[in-house]
Amino acid sequence: MKRPAQLLRTAVVGGASLAMALSLAACGGSAASSDGGSDTIHVLVYGDATNKVEKQLVDTFNKTSKVKAVLDTIPGADYQSKLQTVISGKQAPDLFFNWGGGSIKPYVDAGLLMPLDDFIAKNPDLKSNFLPSVFNTAVVDGKPYGVPMRGTQPVLLFSNKKALQKAGVTAPRTWAELLTTVKTLKAKGVTPIALGGGDKWPTQMWFQYIYDRVAGPELFQKAVDGDKQVWASEDSKKALGMLKELIDAGAFGTNYDSVKFTDGGSPALLATGKAAFELMGSWEYSTLQDAYPDFVKSDLGYGTFPTVEGGKGDPDNLAGNTNNFYSVLKSTEHPEAVAEFLKLMYSDQFVKDQLSIGNLPTTTNTPKFLDGSANPAYSTFQYDLVKKAPAFQLSWDQAFPPAATTTLHQAIQQFFNGQMGTDAFIAAMQNLPAA
Numbered sequence: 001m002k003r004p005a006q007l008l009r010t011a012v013v014g015g016a017s018l019a020m021a022l023s024l025a026a027c028g029g030s031a032a033s034s035d036g037g038s039d040t041i042h043v044l045v046y047g048d049a050t051n052k053v054e055k056q057l058v059d060t061f062n063k064t065s066k067v068k069a070v071l072d073t074i075p076g077a078d079y080q081s082k083l084q085t086v087i088s089g090k091q092a093p094d095l096f097f098n099w100g101g102g103s104i105k106p107y108v109d110a111g112l113l114m115p116l117d118d119f120i121a122k123n124p125d126l127k128s129n130f131l132p133s134v135f136n137t138a139v140v141d142g143k144p145y146g147v148p149m150r151g152t153q154p155v156l157l158f159s160n161k162k163a164l165q166k167a168g169v170t171a172p173r174t175w176a177e178l179l180t181t182v183k184t185l186k187a188k189g190v191t192p193i194a195l196g197g198g199d200k201w202p203t204q205m206w207f208q209y210i211y212d213r214v215a216g217p218e219l220f221q222k223a224v225d226g227d228k229q230v231w232a233s234e235d236s237k238k239a240l241g242m243l244k245e246l247i248d249a250g251a252f253g254t255n256y257d258s259v260k261f262t263d264g265g266s267p268a269l270l271a272t273g274k275a276a277f278e279l280m281g282s283w284e285y286s287t288l289q290d291a292y293p294d295f296v297k298s299d300l301g302y303g304t305f306p307t308v309e310g311g312k313g314d315p316d317n318l319a320g321n322t323n324n325f326y327s328v329l330k331s332t333e334h335p336e337a338v339a340e341f342l343k344l345m346y347s348d349q350f351v352k353d354q355l356s357i358g359n360l361p362t363t364t365n366t367p368k369f370l371d372g373s374a375n376p377a378y379s380t381f382q383y384d385l386v387k388k389a390p391a392f393q394l395s396w397d398q399a400f401p402p403a404a405t406t407t408l409h410q411a412i413q414q415f416f417n418g419q420m421g422t423d424a425f426i427a428a429m430q431n432l433p434a435a
Contacts, residue, residue: 040068041334041341044086044093047073049290050150053353057344067337077199077262080402087112094332099398100138100146100325106402107327108140114328115143119339129346134362137394138325146325147342151359152386153281153321155205159301163190163273171301175242175308182251185276191253194275196261200409203416204396205279206243208319209305214239216312217391224399226434231426235312240415240422247416257417264291271295279305281320282382285358289374302378304385318385319393323362355379404432
């Protein structure tokens with residue numbers, strides 16, 4: 001969890017068919033060769049507000065490189081599915097945006113991706129200039145397949161300070177306070193929490209955090225590792241019961257399944273005061289800054305997910321996306337140029353440009369630039385959260401392989417809208433393939 005618009009991560013094919021498609025893709029050429037441009041490398045990224053920084057980096061690279069970089073984008077809501085189509089054909093990029101973890105494992109298993117050992121052996125900074133816990137998210141079967149780009153993306157509870165003040169409430173620190181605040185806001189005619197349920201993955205964020213707060217990070221890690229019984233545990237049932245109580249209290253209104261983050265719908269509800277809160281990845285800041293700069297300047301609030309009394313999860317635990325990554329296809333005709341391009345991901349200019357739009361890079365040189373970010377207080381807040389977090393849970397649909405995404409998202413949506421009860425949800429999760 002830009003994906004914000006960032007991160008919709010939708011997988012539409014099963015594991016076996018995906019592996020077959022990817023195996024065939026290994027025979028195709030890269031985008032660099034498909035257009036006859038032997039002097040170009042194609043960089044494929046998630047289409048959103050951050051693209052302006054990526055364009056600047058491409059321009060910087062092209063000023064000194066004989067091999068020119070071309071920036072290609074895919075709209076956020078279609079990124080994962082269209083990536084699978086593009087990467088399986090002659091238009092495959094040289095390097096592409098991803099979330100590490102389960103999002104790239106099928107491509108690794110199909111032999112499509114280039115291990116970055118050689119790059120790192122020639123330039124150790126490609127590894128040493130990033131926080132180890134973040135860099136390791138893109139290590140698959142003991143080999144590195146990604147270099148961090150953009151920034152870390154913990155999920156935070158954003159708020160409209162004016163809406164809260166008008167209703168006479170404050171941001172909740174505990175789950176009990178959240179329930180009370182929801183009832184007060186609803187009575188005042190305000191939708192308590194904006195939710196882009198039409199995208200499904202924003203709904204998932206509520207599951208990620210309540211499971212962590214109730215059961216700790218161990219339950220989900222066991223599930224990813226193949227222990228299906230944990231979904232039927234008492235902690236799992238307790239987390240689902242708490243979510244149902246929140247839903248039944250009217251926390252999300254009634255039409256959240258027709259609202260999306262990826263088309264700006266849910267951020268608009270927050271920015272205009274029609275909703276008081278939104279649980280969203282840290283990219284929410286850059287999304288709102290781009291569309292509602294006055295709101296960001298005066299009325300945007302942010303904080304951590306509420307604590308759960310008696311829960312096993314540390315209140316400082318985070319959920320979301322440790323970072324985004326660039327992975328390299330074996331089919332690239334210009335590995336040297338790609339390696340040079342990746343060096344920009346830890347440059348001072350990269351860090352400053354990302355901070356200027358609210359992103360928080362995970363490079364070792366980031367702290368010295370925090371004061372020059374778009375919002376120093378926000379950047380420092382995030383940095384301190386990530387630094388002290390005992391656990392940082394990768395978004396569920398990124399930790400599981402793409403073949404699990406459709407079942408996962410459907411179960412989450414159907415539980416939320418009442419089409420699926422606790423037992424049916426547990427059964428659906430037990431049917432997910434292990435990573």
